[in-house]
Amino acid sequence: MSKNTAIKTILSDALKENKYQELSHDLILRNDTSGTSYFEYKNIKINELRDDSICISLPKNICQKGHNLTLVIFEVTPTQKISKLPTPEDKGSITVLGKVIDLFENGKNKVLIEIKFTQYKIDEWQRIVESYTGKQSSISSFIEEVKK
Amino acid sequence: MIFEDMKPKKVEAIKKFLADKKVLVVDEKKTTRTTLKKIFTEFGVKVQHIFIADNNSDAVEIINDLKIDIVFADYQVGNEEGIDLLSTHMAIFPNRQRAIFTLISGPNSIASSSLILDTEADDYIAEPFTSKSISESFLKILERKITSSPFLNAYHKTKELIYLNEFETARKIIEPLKQGNNHLDEVYYLEGKIFLAEENTQEAIKLFEMALQENESHYLSLKTLAEEYSKLKKWKDAYTHTIKMLNHYPINPANLPELIRLSIANQQYEDLVKYAEFFSKLEVQSPCIKTNIAASLVICSRYFLKNKERDKGVKTLLEAVKHSSGKLAILEKIILLLIEFEEVKLAYDILNQFDSVHGENPSYRNLEIQIDYCNRDIQSVLKKGIPLAESGVANIDVYEVVILSSIKAQRKANSIMHLIDKAIAKFPESSKHFQSMYKE
Structure with missing residues (x-):
């Protein structure tokens, strides 16, 4: 950028x-073991994406170790309050079935x-995983420009 | 898999680098600790050299006792920040050439990661992460760390000496580097840092400007110049250098309020309109970033309201509420601003939205009482305010309105004097003011 252009801006x-946009996916679930559902996606945080599993933090008492869950991961943030689980055919989300294999306390509630x-x-699933790997790659490249 | 497609010599150098290194993972999340342990062992770190902490206090002890070479710290460790451990790590390793400090699980915008550019942290792993993203990033750092050259050795040594306040020795190392043609941006920057540490700002600024002539996008020179010009109240220069910096690098969202103050200092009010639009459009999930945006929007709306642009001010404040994530500290600023500009009904409506979240919090109740006073609801002020005043959790404004309301309600003199005594006990510096409020 030329000096004159910088001064004019x-x-x-x-x-x-x-540079300020974040990549995120929202998640809701149904506990197939207990028959309950949890649609408050703002209270569920995805921590880690593994090859064939996912680590999330969520409020207590929604599920226990060994429970079977249906997860729905939205590719676009829902614009309306969710009142029922989208079907696997719904575009804009992916549906995954899984089992809780580990559960740990994470803070008070x-x-x-x-x-x-x-x-x-x-x-x-790989498409989602790769989107986050790509995001990290752009962050690491940005940092490399400055760090020695 | 990690070292796939890598030259054997480089793999050997990395394994040799890691062979004797001790690693500390500071994270409350067991799943993260497990993943990181697995990655480090795959890279060749000995299992018995991997240590764990789930809070900063233990981490400090471990870093100091065991002289930990590599730290991976969670962005947020309980109520503390992982980056706070960097100072402990630097005290052990002031020369950062072979030490590594990485923040993990931070918000995943590039702007958020820029927070480490202003520190000696080496890397930033965003959340949610994958094993692959951690491995690839760690590999990039290791490649940097195993790379050696006379310049890099001198660069890190100089930084170490500046940290240790050994300025003359630092100068001796830099001097020969000025004769060459390479890396003059870094050399001038480091020399500028020495002058800055010696409080010779004028010489320091000259050198930072020289660094920019060598490399107009030298981040640290741009950042430091913007800061130093601000300290000198040379607002135009600070503004210009901040633009140059933003042309190449995003600003850490935590520093967005500073950007706004700089625009105000330069009377560039058009900026405020654009900031408000920019922040309102951003869709971020991270609570801490949303809080920074909310704080920035409050500053913008203060300007609009002060300049009688009511609709813009109110619209911006409503955006601030959306971004506040219900954080009481931000809501307080919003409510107090609305009270200041006599938008009492709006203040009440906003406060009411968060009654179920903050209703029992003394700060929330203080705000409620101030709104009741603005609405001339003396009975409510007394009903809610007297218990707060008695228990000592009322703020200075609430003491004032409870005393004024007690006077208006013609309560007994000794009751009013009792409140005044309570107010003076809590706020002795305002004793004259409280004493002047009532004469028996």
């Missing part, structure tokens, strides 16, 4: 939206669970 014009997938579409 005001500060707010130099903010680039894409939350737990951290690992859900091992028992039924899922590999290519759909």
Whole structure:
């Protein structure tokens, strides 16, 4: 950028939206063992994506170790309140079946669970995993520009 | 798999680097600790050299006692921040050439990761992460760490000496580097840092500017110049350098309020309109980033309200509420601003939204009472305010309105004096003010 162009631009014009955007997927679930559902996706956080499992933190008492879950992962943030589980055919989300294989306390009112997938579409899951790997790659490349 | 497609010599160098290294993982989450342990052993770190902590206090002890070479710290460890451990690590390893500090599980925007550019942390792993993303990032750091050159050795040594306040020795190392043509941006920057540490700001600024002539995108020179010009109240220069920095790098969201203050100092009010639009459009999930955006929007709306642009001010404040995530500290700023500009009904409506979340919090109740006073609801002020005043959790404004309301309600003199005594006991610096409020 030339010196003259830099001086003409005001500060707010130099903010680039894409640098502040976060990549995220929202998740809701049904506990197939207990028959209950949990649709408050804002209270569920995805911590780690593994090849055939996922680690999430969520409020206590939604599930226990050994429970079978149906997970629905949204590719676009829902715009309306969710009142029922989307069907596997619904576009805009992927459905995964899994079992809680580990459960740990995570703070006062939350737990951290690992859900091992028992039924899922590999290519759909890989697409999500790769999107986060790609995001990290862009962050690491950005940091490399500055660090020695 | 990790070292696939890598030259055997490089693999050997990495394994040799890691052979004697001790690693500490600071994370409350067992699943993260398990993943990291697995990755480190795959890289060649000895199992008995991998240590775990789930809080900062234990981590400090372990870093100090065992001289930990590599730290992976969670972005948020309980109520503390993982980055706070960096100072402990630096005290053990002031020369960062072979030490590694990585933050993990932070928000995944590039702007959020820029927080480590201002520190000696080496890397930032965003959440949610995958094993592959951690491995690839760790590999990049290791490749940097095993790379050696006379320049890099001198660069890290100089930084170490500056950290240890050994400025003359640092100068001796830099001097020969100035004769060459390579890396002059870094050399001038380091020399500028020495002058800055010696409080010779004028010389420091000259050198940072020289660094920019060598490399107009030298991050640390741009950042430091923007800061130093701000400290000198040279607002135009600070503004210009911040633009140059933003042209190449995003600003850490935690520093967004500073951006706004800089625009105000330069009377660039068009910026505020654009900031408000920019922040309102951002869809971020991380609570801490949302809080920074909310704080920034409050500053913008104060400007709009002060300049009688009521609709813009209110609209921006409502966006601030959306981004606040219900955080009481931000809501307090919003409510107090609305009270200041006599938007009492709106203040009440917003406060009411969070009654179920914060209803028992003394700060929330303080705000309620102030709104009741603005609505001239004396009975409510007294009913809610007197217990708060008696228990000592009322803020100064609430003591004032409870005393004024007691006077208006013609309560007994000794009751009013008792409240005044309570207020003075809590806020002795305002004793004259409270004493002047009532004469028996």
